[in-house]
Amino acid sequence: MQEYMPLYVYKILPSACPVREPLPDRLPVSLTDQSSGFIHLSTALQVPEALKRIYKSEPLVYVLRIPYHKVLQDICWEIADGALSEALSEEELCPHLYNGLNLGRDDVESIAVWINEHGWEKVLLQAGPWLLY
Numbered sequence: 001m002q003e004y005m006p007l008y009v010y011k012i013l014p015s016a017c018p019v020r021e022p023l024p025d026r027l028p029v030s031l032t033d034q035s036s037g038f039i040h041l042s043t044a045l046q047v048p049e050a051l052k053r054i055y056k057s058e059p060l061v062y063v064l065r066i067p068y069h070k071v072l073q074d075i076c077w078e079i080a081d082g083a084l085s086e087a088l089s090e091e092e093l094c095p096h097l098y099n100g101l102n103l104g105r106d107d108v109e110s111i112a113v114w115i116n117e118h119g120w121e122k123v124l125l126q127a128g129p130w131l132l133y
Contacts, residue, residue, distance in 0.1 A: 006068050007132050009041040009075070009095045011103065012050055015060040019113075023105040038076075039097035041066070044131040046094065051120040063112045065130070070107050074099035 013019060017030060033039045042050050047063070055061050068075075077093040097103065112130055114123045124131075 006043050006095075008065050008109070009043060009068050009071065009097075010047050010131070011039065011041055011064040011066065011108075012047065012055060013062040013064070014055060014058050015062075017062070019062040019064070019111055021111065023108055023111075025106070026102055026104040029101045033101060036096075037098075037101075039099075039101060039103055040080075041071075041075075041095040041097055043095065044133045047131055048120065048124050051114075051116075051124070055116070055120075058116060060113065060115050063114060063127075064103075064108045065110045065112070065132075066103075066107050067109050068095075071095075071097055071099070 013030070017028060019027070029039070051061070074097055075095045076098055078096050079092065080094050110130075112127065114120070114127065116123065
């Protein structure tokens with residue numbers, strides 16, 4: 001179904017869900033993920049749009065970089081609300097992790113903490129090399 005194989009997928013967490021190191025075996029699950037029944041992830045191409053739309057007024061976010069090969073078997077590419085669609089482009093399909101809402105230390109390669117100073121543009125310029133496809 002999905003020909004596009006990113007190197008990484010990303011989980012964005014708001015400041016209300018602080019990420020501490022060392023990461024636990026299993027991270028707390030957001031209300032959105034709980035109600036959806038899967039973990040919402042983004043590709044590197046989708047992170048800027050998610051920040052600007054969903055986390056626009058968030059003062060700080062934690063971004064978890066997850067090697068795609070570690071979660072590949074549990075990823076379903078769907079539109080943002082979880083509906084399956086093969087008619088959309090790769091940029092419109094989101095990686096959703098269906099693994100029992102289980103994401104933790106063994107899945108995450110690295111963590112970035114980004115501070116929103118008058119918009120996400122400056123942060124995204126500096127983060128460019130870390131956001132890999």
